[in-house]
Amino acid sequence: MINYKKCIFCNSSLFKIVHEFSAPPAGETRYSYLDGKPYYRRIKKCTTCSHFFAEHDFVNQNLYSGEYLKSVYGDLDGISERFSKVMNLSEDSSDNRGRVKFINSFFREFRGLNEFGNRSGKSADMDCCINVEDGVRRIISEYSNSYEKNVSDEKMSVLDVGSGTGVFPFLMKESGWNVTASDPDGIACRHLTEKLQIKSVQGKFEELKLNNSFDLITFNKVIEHVIDPVGFLDKTSDLLDVRGGWLYIEVPDGEMASKCGYSRQEFFIDHFHVFSMASVALLANKHSFDLEKIERLREPSGKFTIRAFFKRK
Secondary structure (H helix, E strand, C coil): CCCCCCCCCCCCCCEEEEEEECCCCCCCCCCHHHCCCCCCEEEEEECCCCCEEEEECCCCCCHHHCHHHHHHHCCHHHHHHHHHHHHCCCHHHCHHHHHHHHHHHHHHHHHCCCCCCCECCCCCCCCCCCCHHHHHHHHHHHHHHHECCCCCCCCCEEEEECCCCCHHHHHHHHCCCEEEEEECCHHHHHHHHHHCCCEEEECCHHHCCCCCCECEEEEECCHHHCCCHHHHHHHHHHHECCCCCEEEEEEEEHHHHHHHCCCCHHHCCCCCEEECHHHHHHHHHHCCEEEEEEEEEECCCCCEEEEEEEEEC
């Protein structure tokens, strides 16, 4: 069993077991590598920085190279169907639209731009897609026409890590960013490249070999899925612009979610970590980043979330 002796964020050895599971909570994905194994896991909280750690024997280092998307979406058509469904959500109902708006607003302020990727006149709401393939094509066509060019002569570049269904990198691209998406799953990369026309790179983030650097690297609900998020971010030093790049990190908020109970999605089995405001700030410090902005929110989907910008010194 994974057993943390010291907090990897604040180095405290003071923990409290706050919840134990003997059966999967409602809504949790049942992965095939769990079959035939007794279900037991526990959530341990650092009493110093309030970070939550998951301890169990269910570790599959290759989960996100195939089984994760297969278990959640099925196949390439299932990913496309999910993309269409999420893209059809109204702005007020979409986590991704709120995420892109927040990022663009931050960089408008940072760069002193009046507009970053303002949309012309078309509504964000679209009719539901009857045919998945036609729906994806229509969404791409409408969004390509509804966004104006970035008013800056030089587009900022972004590497999105763990792009999955591609909604977030698609919206970032259409709002004026030069986007590269990455995912360890080959089917996800086919969807990103063939259906969404987004440059994609297949592979685990720690093993990516890219010749270019980026102004921004985004981790949307990604680092909670790795055993060592501190070590995981080491790779960013190779990929961020040396002139001062940024990280955007979005993670589940354990402090708020725990008030509603431990059977929530934030504490599902594929999350090794559930964060606190303090542990996010400490993560920035571990890599000598400046913590430029941090806030918590409850997203339209109901998820409790912490989001933050780290700046390379």
